[in-house]
Amino acid sequence: MPLDLTELRELLTALNQTDISELTLKADDFELTVRRGSRVEMTSIAPVAVPQPSIAPPPEPIKSEAPSPAPIVDRKLAEVVSPIVGTFYRSPSPDELPFVDIGNRIQKGQVVCIIEAMKVMNEIEAEVSGEIVEILVQNGQPVEYGQPLMRVNPA
Structure with missing residues (x-):
């Protein structure tokens, strides 16, 4: 059962809105324990690939002969x-x-x-x-x- 960063955030947000003080989630390849008031603890049974956030600049817009809209990110902002x-x-x-x-x-x-x-x-x-x-x-x-x-x- 792969657990991505978005799902983990949603889980933590949902837990934050309850009175649950501890939750353990187990799968074949990992175990995740969350305790209110302490750090998140993750024990990996097998190697788990965790995606790292990318901080690369946005790609340059593709130039074409037809007029195209301005890029989303304005460099002066x-x-x-x-x-x-x-x-x-x-x-x-x-x-x-x-x-x-x-x-x-x-x-x-x-x-x-x-x-x-x-x-x-x-x-x-x-x-x-x-x-x-x-x-x-x-x-x-x-x-x-x-x-x-x-x-x-x-x-």
């Missing part, structure tokens, strides 16, 4: 990236307005979102002033270290 692994939240609490929306002007050092990691709410600040042009992550979605969260058109 700055990205707000996640400094940690956790859960992305756009507002300080579910009943409050988001820190920022698309089109908002922000200042360097302004809180733009929260990343929850191990029940600690970490405020993420903008590293540049400018205008929010894109929010790349959905509220409550798990994020990885270095994952782009927002794109800002610097002022």
